[in-house]
Amino acid sequence: MSTGTDLISLIASRQNLDDYQKKHWSGTMAEYLEIVRRDPAVTRTAYQRLYDMIMSKGTEEIVVNKEKLVRYRFFEDPDNGGEDAIFGLERTMTSLVNVLKSAAHGYGTERRVLLLHGPVGSSKSTLARLLKKGLERYSRTDEGRLFSFAWREAGPDGEELLTDCPMHEDPLHLIPHEDRAEVIRVLSEGAPAHPYEMTIEGDLCPFCRQMFNERMARYGGEWSRVVEDVQVRRLILSEQDRVGIGTFQPKDEKNQDATELTGDINYRKIAEYGTESDPRAFNFDGEFNIANRGIIEFIEVLKLDVAFLYDLLGASQEHKIKPKKFAQTDIDEVIIGHTNEPEYKKLQSNEFMEALRDRTVKIDVPYVTRLADEVRIYEKDYNDRKVRGKRLAPHTLEVAAMWAILTRLEEPKNAGLTLMQKLKLYNGKTLPGFTEDNIKELREEAEREGMLGISPRYVQDKISNALVAHPNERSINPFMVLNELEAGLKHHSLINSDETRKHYRHLLSLVKEEYEDIVKNEVQRAIAADEDALTRLCGNYIDNVKAYTQREKVKNKYTGQTEEPDERLMRSIEEKIDIPESRKDDFRREIMNYIGALALDGKKFDYRTNERLQKALELKLFQDQKDTIKLTSLVSSVVDKDTQEKIDIVKARLIRSYGYDEDSATDVLNYVASIFARGDVKRGSH
Known part of the structure; x- marks a missing residue:
């Protein structure tokens, strides 16, 4: 048997056909109403589904500097091996989840655009991607399932054709308005407890309205016969298939018009149906149309042309869009946009944008200001699995993260506290004379902290440079990365003043001093x-x-x-x-x-x-x-046997207890020896 056949058999044996059938279920309107009676959650709004999805992964309470915070496990991206995990932004995530909870219960925020606002590289796009990917996965689970429908039609040869509702609507939209209250009453009787009140909101889209009216005329107003022409089917949300997940990115104004959001005329079909205003001659495939029942992401939302903003306002406030030549059409979707600081400042100063400002809920997404969290961001990208054949010496990511955090912190107003000490306090270290209450005060006095500084992206680029720039080195040490960070400052496009550049260089020298203290301390402890x-x-x-x-x-x-x-x-x-x-x-x-x-x-x-x-x-x-070890003799070319034995013991301790390998342990001993040789040993351990 050939390898190809073996592999096909292997893949076939791994498939779960029952699961496939469940995800591709189809049935009648009557069967769907029975599903709704047993599980009212299938009728949730987009906001309700998004909120429940986040909560389904669970929460844990953490205490940071005496402050109790909630950590939502969803944002650690557990289903994807933590690939898009977000670290250290518990306050931001809580703000976001509170807005979604309010929207899920219909308290008003469901009529707003969620605006993620923060500096470049602060994980705004990652957050939007997490929500989109999460919603895709959630729709594939039993607790996250939802349904739409297709129309049965006779083909040219008498065969049955199925035409999907182009906006993936809930089949309950087929129920006439005058009967909805009674249907809800009957469905709610004996239904399991549910956190949301069941409602049927919105009308059929123009296409389904045409199909519905045609059939009502054909069957003499018999609604029950109309719904016999409907096949209800399970809906799996997918950005790639353009079902329930949309993304809109501003382009050149000349090449973009509102039809990208609300759909466009299908000129080929006008000949068939005779008029532009026949919904069958229209493609309801704009981003707002296809994102119905799910989520739409606006990338750099404030760069949108004003014409688009009117569509955005109607979509958020009224939950309606206006396709060309058709009546306003109902939508049910979460609208999330993101923008950076300069664009947001422009919005604030532009009086024409007042309507948009009034309809947005701003959620700040700052940079991380806790060292441990910043290190975790880099560890995700630079671990043994991804940095093949190379090792990062201990503290390499730590010093890079330390510098990044220092650029984001504001100088403390307390003259007795240095920026480095502030970093350590934020990271949970105790310092004489400072309590956890002081840390709260420090955070409150620095309102803009985390909204300025160096992005993780810049640091990641420079770590990558260091890995590539030393092809013959098995081990990359902190100095290689610090040198790359410094060299890149000359050409950094987002640093717009020499004063800032000078300040960042000064912070690099502080980090070098701190690293010196760390390794001196480790070598001293190893000895x-x-x-x-x-x-x-x-x-x-x-x-x-x-x-x-x-x-x-x-x-x-x-x-x-x-x-x-x-x-x-x-x-x-x-x-x-x-x-x-x-x-x-x-x-x-x-x-x-x-x-x-x-x-x-x-x-x-x-x-x-x-x-x-x-x-x-x-x-x-x-x-x-x-003195008995004569560590300074390391910097000389001749080391006697007795000293070498003692040095080997120290090296073994560094490898065993501090995570070094042979190369990096030798490097760090040589480095510390050179410090001793120049008589630069400071008293104490700092």
Whole structure:
């Protein structure tokens, strides 16, 4: 058997024919009404369906700087492996979901254009794409299903032809207005609980109205015979098939007219039907027509010609569109547009646009201002699966993200706080003298934060450049990326002043300093990661602290003599974590109280449970040991065997505990050694 036949058999065996039949169900009007009685959710409006789709993925409550936020799992793109996941914009997502919820319940926002507003690259398009793709998938599920219908007609040879409703309407539109209230009453009796009130809103589109009226005339007004000519079918929304999902993009004004939104005359069929005003000689295939029952996205909506805006206003406020030569036609769709800052400012200053301003709900989509979230954005694109054959050294994405965040933050009004410290506070780090309440104040005083700065797109481009520009390097390090970021500033089209460029360069130097501190700290900790030596040093420190707080003497293990507590030892450790002389007594008492509380619970003290003390012990041990390792000899060409063994141990620790590989561990040791060689070791760990 050939490989081709094998593959065809393999694909055939993987197909689920029952599922296919379910998704392509067709039946009579009577069968559809029975489905509605059992499951009223099939008649939901576009807003109701979109809101339920988001909620179907669930939520979780998170706390950021004492503020409780809701995270909607839908925006993590779980069905697509997180390909379009949006990170760190919980407030934006909550605003959006609240608007959709209000629209779903008919509180007014269903008559508005949703306007996503933010700087370039802030994920506005990603958000719109998520909603469109999500709606496609949701319509394929049992809980997201919806239905439309087709007309049965006799073909030239007597065969049956089916002509779909061009606007994918709900079959309930076929029910005459005077009978709708009674039909709803009957359908609602004994129907399962449903969060929305069932209604039948809107009339048949011009095409279906013509087909309906023709049949009413043919059957002498017998409605039941008219609906026998109707086949109800399951509707699967699909942007590619132009069913329920539309996208409109402004082009050159000369080449674009309103028919792209509301449909156009089919000149070939005029000869057949004799008049332009026969709906059968019209293509109801504009973006508004085909997006009915779903969602339409307007890309750069404020660049639209004024003629289009009138269509947009009618579609949002009245839920109607006006195809050429036909009466106003009902639509049911979510209208979502996006725009950037300069275009929105133009809208605000243009008095002709007042009607549009009044009919939009603006939802700000800022850049991320939390470092951890920005790193996740880059990790999505630069992971082992996608960066084949190359490794990103530890902190490479972190420093790029750090710089991006710094460009978006506003200088703190508090003179005692640096921009870098503000970044760390936002990222959940605690700093002396600042509480989580201060962080809320910092956010409130910086209203424009996240609406300016460098986009993730620019950073992603420069990381890609670094990967390509070093073909012979197996490992890409932070300096390669920082150099690319700096080199690109000269030609960055969105930086319009030398002052801004200068500021961004200054921020790069801050990031380099911070990176220097990070790797120095890691190497110091790797050198000092001798568990036995740390345990001995800790025991020695605790013995002295205990004696000091209880005003006792310490027994010298070597001489057997009792001595005063070793103040020099205690201070040399405490200074490493910036405990001032005036606070030493408080700190020592805290440690003893902590040990005492553990003892009462029958637990033994372990220095690793106290992060500050662990850091202090490691730095002290490093200071005591660094001369024995002679790290600076790394920058010389000759290294003796003893030193090399010690260096190999440190390298192994960097690989095991900090995510380095052989190349990047060697690079970082050489780099830190060069810092020591120039005598640039700052005290403490910053």
